Amino acid sequence: MYRIMKVLNNNGILVLDDQSGQEQILLGNGVGFGHRIGERMTRLPEGKRYELVKQKESALTRVNEIEPVYIEAAGRIIEEAEKVLGNLQHDILIPMADHIAMAASRIREHMEIPNPFLQDIRTLFEEEYTAAKNGVEILKSLTDLEFSEDEIGYITLHLHAGLAKENVAQSLETARLVNRCLGLIEEYMNKKLTADSLGYNRLVSHIRYMLARVRKGESANLDLEDYARHSFPKEYEAAAKVCQILEQEMKLHFPQEETGFLAIHIRRVMGI
Template identity: 35%
Template sequence: MYRITKPLNHNALLAFNMDDAREYLVVGRGVGFGRKPGERVEDFGGAVEPQRYLLSQAAGGRGDAHDLLARIDPVVLDVAEGIYEDVRDTFGKADPKMLLPLADHLAFAVARVREGGGLSNPLTEDIRALFPREFEVARRGVAELADRMGVELGDDEVGLIALHVHSSLDDGHVEQAIQVAQLTRACIGAVERLTGSAIDVSSYDYNRLMTHVKYMVTRIIRGERLSIDVNETIKLSAPSSYRAAEAVCAEMERLMGTPVSELEVGYLAMHIARVAGEESRAASHR
């Protein structure tokens, strides 16, 4: 049995569970419609089971859940719930713990835009290419926010929201997704220095390089090791790419605070050489 503490909007309310003596944020289509404080509810039910978020859980680093809910515009919370539902519909799953951190992020972004402050995100294009479906979900959410609140957040903010979406899918964190994007940017920067020209972000090799970095970061976090040793071969065939990979792996160790296996250097260098065309140049001189 629940006792309604506070309806927030048609799709969200605070409720005290009288069985376990804890308070929850309950989110789902129509759960708050017509509810009144003090009302007792046995089951929220509905076509889609609503999500229950325990308010004693950490809520994203800028205060506890009660503090966040007190300062977040209910429309922002509603848009965050819409993004959550879109994630669930698009990918077939979503971690409900994403809701409050995402709502907090949106509220902060709206306040920043209204105060005239812009956001610059140098990783936007990398995020768009790394996580295209997440980016589109985020774009739809930002469009809904603009429609309902008249606030245009822009693609740089869409990129950051896409990271929230991604982190809700694979038990990761926004920080880890940012690391993937940063390290991908380091790889692309190394390739561009080698070639002296900008890389085509729509190319197959570019996307393959980003996918490699993504799984490389995951392996390092999980403590998994490669069994393939291509170091000596790549050192001989693509020495510039190997040196670039060494620099990127050193940056990876700094960002992640975790040793990177030497075997990762050669495997990454192989992908860098392919994008930079160094393997082709080496072959043509043999």
């Protein structure tokens, strides 16, 4: 038996499964039409279900703080993104809706926040970025607001979090660390990287997976440390400095194999 806790609008309801105690949001055309708070249902109408993670505060408290149109928008973005990305964790619904609501408020007040990691997000999470770009069109149709490319980047992080089963803060930290690495490489090599080039994209991808390996306590399969140190001393020195700084910031050990592997990627990209 399900009990309606809130009718969001004609296209959404928040319900409680009396048996499991699980709170769910149901989205779909007309699912909320004609229903009222407290109404009990033996079976839910056809629609997209989003099971909400249990927290100290009830889902009703969180949902009440967000205008229904933004919850509906987030649901549509997730549904469309899943057609390309596959299944996403549905617990990103409320955080994404909350972010969209705040972004919409900033747009109306002409106080948009720039995204310093946009280029890295676009390169790191290419498929999620494309899905987020399509999602902005959904937002425009529902809110009549123009969301900037910076916001596409932030929505990308939410989609990636749902795909990688991590929170948005972790996705943002990955983008920040990649950006930090690229800046350090440019500084030590005294040469600017060409964004969107094949070599740049490969380097970004390598750094992303290097960070993932280190977080898991793994190391690169290939040990090219000696080869890189003797063949490309300048690139090796740059890679060693980068890994040393990352080790300090992340408080995780970077195996020597990673230094050699990174040095070779720096050599390929810089072409020195």
